[in-house]
Amino acid sequence: MENILKLERIEKYYGSRSSLTKAINDISFTVERGEFVAIMGASGSGKTTLLNVISTIDKVTSGHIYVGGVDITKLKGNDLNRFRREELGFIFQDFNLLDTLTAYENIALALSIQNKKYKEIDARIKKVAKDLDIESVLGKYPYQMSGGQKQRVASARAMITSPKLVLADEPTGALDSKSSKMLLERFQYLNQELSATILMVTHDAFTASYASRVVFIKDGKVFSEIHRGDNTRKEFFDRIIDVVTLLGGDQHDAL
Numbered sequence: 001m002e003n004i005l006k007l008e009r010i011e012k013y014y015g016s017r018s019s020l021t022k023a024i025n026d027i028s029f030t031v032e033r034g035e036f037v038a039i040m041g042a043s044g045s046g047k048t049t050l051l052n053v054i055s056t057i058d059k060v061t062s063g064h065i066y067v068g069g070v071d072i073t074k075l076k077g078n079d080l081n082r083f084r085r086e087e088l089g090f091i092f093q094d095f096n097l098l099d100t101l102t103a104y105e106n107i108a109l110a111l112s113i114q115n116k117k118y119k120e121i122d123a124r125i126k127k128v129a130k131d132l133d134i135e136s137v138l139g140k141y142p143y144q145m146s147g148g149q150k151q152r153v154a155s156a157r158a159m160i161t162s163p164k165l166v167l168a169d170e171p172t173g174a175l176d177s178k179s180s181k182m183l184l185e186r187f188q189y190l191n192q193e194l195s196a197t198i199l200m201v202t203h204d205a206f207t208a209s210y211a212s213r214v215v216f217i218k219d220g221k222v223f224s225e226i227h228r229g230d231n232t233r234k235e236f237f238d239r240i241i242d243v244v245t246l247l248g249g250d251q252h253d254a255l
Contacts, residue, residue: 001032001033002033003066003069004067005031005054005065005067005197006030006031006065006066007027007028007029007065009026009028009062010060010065011027012046012053012058012060012220023046024049024053024060025219027063027221027222028063028222029225031165032197033195034196035191035213036187036188036191036198036200036212036213037211037213038201038207038213039199039201039202039214040202040205040208040214040217040240041216041217041218041223041247042218042247045217045219046217046220048169051169051201054165054199055084055088055167056075056088060073067083068164070083085110086114086161087164088166089158089159089161089165089167090158091155091168091171092154092169097142098142099141099142103137103141103145103149106153107125107128107129107138107157107160108121108125109157111124111160111161114161124160125138128159131156131159131189131190131194132152132156132159132190133152133186134152134156147174147175147179148176148179151171151172151174151179152183152186155171165198167199167200168198168199169201170201171207172207173202180207184207184210187200188210191212198211205237205240208240209228209234209236209237210233213227213228214243216247223243224246226243
């Protein structure tokens with residue numbers, strides 16, 4: 001299998017020598033093409049910092065991060081901008097949709113920036129809208145949509161450029177349970193049917209149970225990881241809770 005993401009002994013420190021905080025402490029792991037991986041950890045464990053350095057929002061102190069075989073820790077200027085624009089898809093907890101644009105226009109924006117022609121843009125939007133079941137809201141503005149619809153529009157925007165890696169930061173954090181379940185089922189569809197590679201940070205064991213693998217972070221290090229394998233989602237959920245218990249957390253608020 002091809003490694004889409006490879007983290008090689010990455011470290012991230014904050015502060016000065018007299019007051020040094022290790023947010024990430026020698027983390028290494030890989031994500032293969034077509035995997036759906038969840039990252040879990042208590043507040044302050046380093047999982048958000050980990051997502052930030054993978055997304056190039058922040059820089060590592062040491063180590064290397066490879067996406068599609070390219071060492072992104074060495075990218076600068078236009079090469080870095082192109083990488084963010086073409087190789088990564090972002091899904092945020094608060095949607096980050098532009099209020100003055102319709103769902104269609106929000107999704108189209110990423111392709112417009114790449115100077116794609118209208119016919120290609122229209123065809124891609126219609127396909128991803130069908131995949132995410134948002135065809136009925138394409139003409140609506142964000143204020144006319146439910147939270148679940150807005151998050152699926154945001155997911156469509158992330159997927160529309162066919163990125164190598166989709167990064168999701170607490171994607172169900174602002175959704176009710178019904179909307180969360182619908183979104184996660186769409187994530188599974190994108191992963192299983194369209195081979196989308198997804199790396200998702202979440203506090204929630206229920207959300208993580210939709211992934212094919214969960215990596216647990218504690219004190220800036222990989223604590224453990226579990227694979228779903230042939231487990232049902234309920235069985236995988238129970239295994240996730242077992243690890244949460246080992247971490248000394250509460251599944252309702254710690255992870």
